[in-house]
Amino acid sequence: MCLTHTLEAASQNEGMPPFAQELLQTINHGATAMAISIGHRLGIFDTMREKSPATAAQWSARTGLNERYIAEWLGAMATAGIVTMDAEGRYVLPNDHADFLGAEAPAGSMSSMMQWIGVLAPVEDEIVKCFREGGGVPYSAYPRFHEVMAEESAGTFDQDATIALVPGLDEQLEEGISVCDVGCGRGRSIIQLAQAYPRSHFTGYDLSTEAIADARRFAAGLPNVEFTVLDCMEMTDRGRFDLVLTFDAIHDQPHPDKLLSNIARSLAPGGVYIAQDIWAHTKVEDNVGHPMGPFIYTVSLMHCMTVSLAQGGVGLGAAWGEEQAISLLQQAGFGSIAMRRLEHDPLNAYYICRS
Ligand SMILES: C[S@@+](CC[C@H](N)C(=O)[O-])C[C@H]1O[C@@H](n2cnc3c(N)ncnc32)[C@H](O)[C@@H]1O
Structure with a gap:
């Protein structure tokens, strides 16, 4: 099965072979690790901790970071299930996720280790x-x-x-x-x-x-x-x-x-x-x-x-x-x-x- 067919099967939920599903999850997780590393380095998770839901434009203002980049990053985080998004297009970092994300993560930072992907890639x-x-x-x-x-x-x-x-x-x-x-x-x-x-x-x-x-x-x-x-x-x-x-x-x-x-x-x-x-x-x-x-x-x-x-x-x-x-x-x-x-x-x- 070629990748196009595989992706079509996934989107239509047509019984994609389990190993192909696993491979798709692998590329999703690898990409998510890279985006988490970026959020960690920029302190975005620490800013988002215990804050009210906000749009990409509002998060841009709260973090002082470029709105277009923040919007795309939030897209990665929302589709990966790291942040959640409501019907008004506002994003929030759930407390039980915030516990492990950011330099000041209360339960110990797991976003810190995601930086290894970027250290090794070059x-x-x-x-x-x-x-x-x-x-x-x-x-x-x-x-x-x-x-x-x-x-x-x-x-x-x-x-x-x-x-x-x-x-x-x-x-x-x-x-x-x-x-x-x-x-x-x-x-x-x-x-x-x-x-x-x-x-x-x-x-x-x-x-x-x-x-x-x-x-x-x-x-x-x-x-x-x-x-x-x-x-x-x-x-x-x-x-x-x-x-x-x-x-x-x-x-x-x-x-x-x-x-x-x-x-x-x-x-x-x-x-x-x-x-x-x-x-x-x-x-x-x-x-x-x-x-x-x-x-x-x-x-x-x-x-x-x-x-x-x-x-x-x-x-x-x-x-x-x-x-x-x-x-x-x-x-x-x-x-x-x-x-x-x-x-x-x-x-x-x-x-x-x-x-
Ligand atoms: C994996 S790092 C651990 C660094 C530090 N102990 C820590 O936990 O943050 C291994 C360290 O060993 C050092 N190292 C590697 N080869 C060495 C050598 N031949 N003599 C002395 N240090 C060496 C590296 O520069 C590096 O800082």
Whole structure:
């Protein structure tokens, strides 16, 4: 059946094959994700929250955005069921939808993650080329990567839940210990920790000069945190830490095994390493039915795996999975490894590791 016939069948509800219906939903959802991302970036959802129904012209006035663009965007949102429209052509964002949309979403922003589609789309041509010629796409090819990554980690980092993974860690941090965040990006997590625990000292390492410059700017004035540009493949003889943290920063390294060994060696006696990383199983067949499987593999294909390959690395991929994670941690020299999942963060696993 050609697409024209398929669309006609859909519009006339003539028993379109279920798989073709699914494909139509896929393109609808992909397009909706892009439009949600635009609404998120422009703050439209935050403006619409708890506001009375209004026409496109009125929403244009309320948001200060171009009326023609707002009208078309509301068309996408209304047909996708994100906003509702009444008989007078007025649009409203239902409260139970507003809970998850916008930077200030009360139940946690899900519009934030839609930005990944726009972050990845610009490298499609380069990924197609890599399929034919091998190699990878470097970090520098993703203009908004660190901005969107920092926004995602702000949503997944729960300070209390993370510290509570290790009994007694809160007291140690209160007394004063040395902490390192490896592959820290813009460093939002350790800046938050540095504010909460002024007697402890925090160090953030990252390969990206841009991310480290942003981290230093965000931390301005905090005396107990420092950021250094460092290729963590070379993270040897950089001192010993009582606590090492990685947030989503192992699977996209060039050589994750080498980094894990470096981290194991950097722990002071009695020290602990907490690794937050994507939760999945290692085998594809065990990930069929994973609620975020297609998202994880596609982000990996278009970012995590390819940035590792671009550094001459192994391209482990985001779906390296808990079985391989535990095996790599053991090989790196960790004798005690516990894996935990946290309720607020269904995307990730947390590995608590000691020598
Ligand atoms: C997925 S991001 C996570 C960033 C940050 N931890 C967060 O959660 O927002 C992975 C980070 O690892 C950094 N990275 C990649 N390869 C690295 C290397 N060889 N040495 C140090 N950092 C590296 C990247 O620049 C990036 O900031």
